[in-house]
Amino acid sequence: MFIVLFFLTSCSSDDNGVMETPYKQTEFLMGTVVTVKIYNEEKETVLKKVFERMEVLASQIGLEEDAGVSQIDEVNAQAGIEPVIVSEEIFQLIKAGKDYSQKAEGSFDITIGPLTSLWHIGYDDARKPDQEEIDAVLPLIDYRKVILDEEKHTVYLKEKDMRIDLGAIAKGFIADQVNKVLEENDVTTAIIDLGGNIYVEGTNPSGKEWTVGIQDPFSTRGETVGKIEASNQSIVTSGVYERYLEVDGERYHHLLDPKAGYPFDNEIAGVTIVSKKSIDGDALSTLIFSKGLEDGMAFIEKQDGVEAIFVDKDNKIFLTSGLEDEFELTNESFIIGDSSLKNEGSE
Structure with missing residues (x-):
């Protein structure tokens, strides 16, 4: 995931106990740099609770290499053998992942x-696998063969050698748990940054919405194409x-098509999802690549409380309807594309 840059306006603390300079903790977790900032006075001790929660969940999911066998590792090890009991949180995470797989009709x-x-x-x-290797594993990919028992x-x-991979939704799930x-x-003003999975809680110390920069997918972290205002959003x-x-001079990105076995190949260079829950943003930001630009736009338009910013490989930016008056272009290398595209994709 790309990092999202914040533009924060300097301001003084207010009568509600919100500070200009936050309590802040940064750690390297889940293979990325994680930062949490809390702006409420006398809430510094909450940072310890936040990071303890993240560490437990990351270990259960298997995002920490030195944490031993995770619950997901155990599920994968028992594939085709027997069901595995998992924690409430991990069960709900897997259930959400299966639901999104169904929504995507298997392309996620x-x-x-x-x-x-x-x-x-x-x-x-x-490495780039041989075609024979790819052909051998494709039949193992089928979310319908994940059997969940809500009561137990x-x-x-169901099949030996199947493996769950929650990389596309795990950080979003953890961000929601941190929230x-x-x-x-009773923290009302905060920023959660899990290596680019951002959640902005409340408003900034001046009482205004946070200003969030949208990453340029072609440049280094911190370079942006535009910005939006956001509050209580992922x-x-x-x-x-x-x-x-x-x-051999060909670039293969990490967003793989579970049906073809190769990276998705379409016009999308980057997509930003704005939503209430971070797990939704995490899943949808990957799912959209399976649909391409037109169908991806149409898909997001049908989701309640979800908006998207698409950047295509020709430096055009496309916005879902809820962001057309909210997004501000700040990079002259890009242009806003035709908004009628969303209608074409839904026909």
Whole structure:
């Protein structure tokens, strides 16, 4: 996921106990830099609770390499053998992932693990698999073979060698859990940044909405194409130019098509999802790549409380209807595309 840059206006503290300079903690977790800022006075101790919660969830999901066998590892190890009991949180995470897989009709699939393990893009041992290897794992990818027992909290993968991979939604889920911790501790003004999965809580110290910069998918982190105002919202950006493998002059990005076995190949360079829940933004930012620009625009227009910013490979920006008057272009290298595109995709 791309980092999203904040433009924060300097201001003084107010009568509601909101400070100009926040309590802040930054750690390297889940393979990325994680930062949480709390602007409420006398809430510094909440940071410890937040990071403890993140560490527990990251370990259960398997996002920390040195944390031992995770619950997801155990589910994968017992594929085709027996159901595995998991925690309430992990059960709900897997259930949400299966629901999104169904919405995408399999073009987004949480059982993509055998394929992502083959390519392993983003790691030192990344490689382009042989076609025979790809053909061998594609039949293992089928979210419908994830059997969930709500009463017993068990997860069962019906076929041996199936593997769940929650990388497309895990950070969004954890961001929502962090937000719960903040709410339980009466924190009203905060920023959660899980390596680019952003959640802005409340308003900034001046009482205005936060100003959030939208990442340029073709440039280094911190370079933006525009900005929006946001409050109590998640902003998640995914794109094809940050994590990739280059073989014989051809670039393969990390967003893999579970049906074809190769990275999605369409006109989208990056997409930003604005939503109330971060898990929705995380899942949708990946799911949209499976649909392409026109169908992706039409899909988001049908989702309640969700908006999107698309950047195509020709430096055109397309906005869903709820952002047409909210997005401000700040980069002269880009232009706003034809808004009628969303209507074409829905025909």
